[in-house]
Structures are given as structure tokens and as C-alpha cells.
Ligand code: ADP
């Protein structure tokens with residue numbers, strides 16, 4: 001079952017007289033349970049594609065179906081809800097709130113979704129357990145290592161049971177050991193059936209995915225299958 005279906009996706013940025021065609025006709029299907037890395041040189045369109053997949057920006061033309069829903073038809077409120085509930089974002093810079101504890105950070109998407117406090121606590125605790133940080137629920141980000149902070153961010157991405165985890169250079173801010181740690185976690189989550197889309201410019205990181213989609217000049221240049 002395809003959870004992501006991009007058809008003839010085009011994105012043109014217009015700044016005054018100048019227009020840049022950042023995506024020039026991308027067709028991409030991603031099935032439930034897949035683990036895909038999007039790779040390519042700087043300026044190839046990875047960030048633009050990430051923003052489209054994350055419903056952070058709309059396509060100039062073409063269609064995007066996420067979990068069967070035609071996203072191009074939705075208004076801003078509906079898109080914000082999809083971002084919060086259906087997409088688990090993981091960023092290079094963790095984006096944890098420093099004054100909140102680990103579990104409170106993890107529970108934020110549930111708070112936006114108006115889930116009651118007791119249920120928020122329970123689900124945040126379970127998500128922290130699933131990334132191996134059950135013992136750190138009451139720690140603030142400043143009391144955790146970089147790798148642990150990124151695990152908290154992954155728990156926050158998982159807490160809503162999203163359609164996909166969308167990770168934008170998730171290891172870009174981590175040392176080698178923490179990078180291995182987070183990639184091992186992604187392997188494990190994918191093994192449990194999670195759909196993961198990873199944007200990276202690091203080949204060693206992309207090799208962890210089942211499939212690499214190489215983007216070049218706004219089109220898919222080639223696809224590489226790493227494992228079934
Ligand atoms: P990558 O993430 O692979 O480096 P981007 O998606 O950031 O690639 O950029 C693709 C192309 O679109 C580049 O030519 C870039 O300069 C251009 N671009 C990206 N964002 C904007 C923007 N907001 N306004 C104008 N041009 C942009």
C-alpha cells in the first residue's frame with residue numbers, strides 16, 4: 001500500500017523577475033513500511049522535496065497523496081493538523097524546548113491535538129520506552145547527550161503514531177557514536193513496520209535505508225535498492 005504518492009510534482013520559486021524550477025516533475029511512491037533515503041548534491045531539490053512531503057509548502061503543480069488524501073485540496077488548518085498527526089518530524093537541530101522535560105517535549109504533539117493530560121503522560125512514557133529512554137523522562141534536554149536528545153525527538157515524532165517519520169539530516173549534528181546510535185534506532189523502528197523517509201547528504205547514512213532516491217537538478221536521477 002502506497003502511503004506517499006507524488007505525481008509530476010513541480011515547484012517553482014518566484015522572486016520578482018527571477019524564477020527557479022526546484023522540482024521539475026517528480027514521481028515518487030513510498031509504501032507503508034518502506035525506509036527511503038533522499039540524497040543528492042546541494043541545490044538538487046532535497047529540501048524542497050522534504051517541504052512538499054512534510055506539507056510545509058505546496059507544490060506549484062502535480063499531485064501529492066498522503067495516506068490516500070489529496071493534500072493539494074486542503075486548507076492551512078487541515079495541513080497543520082496533518083503535519084501534527086500524520087508526520088513525525090525529526091530535525092538536525094532536535095528542536096526540543098529546553099524548559100520542558102523529556103516526556104513533556106514528547107507529549108507536545110498530543111497537547112496540540114488536545115489529548116487529555118493522563119493519556120499524554122502514558123503515551124509519552126511509552127514512546128520514550130520505545131527509544132530506550134524510559135529512565136530519562138524527567139530530564140531536561142540540557143541534561144542529556146546529543147544522541148539522547150535526538151532519541152527524545154524521535155520519540156516525539158512517534159508519539160502520534162504517524163503515517164511516516166520524516167527526518168531531515170537527523171545525524172547532521174551528532175558525533176560518530178551518536179550517529180550510529182540513531183541509525184540503529186531507525187533500523188529497529190523500520191523493522192517494527194515504521195515508514196521512514198530520511199533526507200541526507202551523507203552516503204554512509206543513506207546506505208542504512210532500504211532504498212535511495214537520488215535527486216539531481218529537480219528530477220529523480222536514479223534509484224538504488226540497498227536491501228529488500
Ligand atoms: P537542496 O536541499 O538539495 O540543497 P533546495 O531544495 O534547497 O536543494 O534547492 C533547490 C533549488 O531551489 C536551488 O536552486 C535553490 O537555490 C532554489 N531554492 C530553494 N529555496 C528557494 C527559495 N525559497 N526561493 C528561491 N529559490 C529557492
Ligand code: ADP
Pocket residue numbers: 054056076080083084089109
Ligand atoms: P500551525 O500552522 O498551527 O502554527 P505549524 O505550522 O506549527 O502549525 O505546524 C505543525 C507541525 O508542523 C508541528 O508539529 C511542527 O513540528 C511542524 N513544523 C512546523 N514548521 C516546520 C518547519 N519549518 N519545518 C519542519 N516542521 C515544521
